[in-house]
Amino acid sequence: MSDEQFKQIIQSLDAIHRMLDASEQPDEWLDNSDIIRLLKISKNTAAAWREKGILPFTKIGKKIYYQHNEIRHLLRHRRK
Numbered sequence: 001m002s003d004e005q006f007k008q009i010i011q012s013l014d015a016i017h018r019m020l021d022a023s024e025q026p027d028e029w030l031d032n033s034d035i036i037r038l039l040k041i042s043k044n045t046a047a048a049w050r051e052k053g054i055l056p057f058t059k060i061g062k063k064i065y066y067q068h069n070e071i072r073h074l075l076r077h078r079r080k
Contacts, residue, residue, distance in 0.1 A: 027067050027068055027069050028067075028068040029065045029066070029067060029068070030065065030066045030067075030068055030071065031063065031064065031065055031066075032046060032063075032064045032066075034066075035055070035066050035071070038071070039071075050064070054074070055071075055074070056070045056074070
């Protein structure tokens with residue numbers, strides 16, 4: 001294999017790596033204050049929606065978190 005062929009293979013692998021990195025965006029976690037601000041709802045509404053199962057969440061200790069992609073999915077599919 002020539003140096004030029006090796007260089008082309010490395011460039012191709014780099015391009016593939018960049019494309020994969022661009023498509024793999026880690027999910028952002030939002031806390032309760034983020035959700036209240038984003039959805040323009042009160043703390044009581046957020047709590048009620050969690051209790052009813054409308055807002056999927058994760059609780060770590062006393063802190064509540066929401067996955068951004070789950071909130072996006074909820075907003076897209078809960079339209080009436």
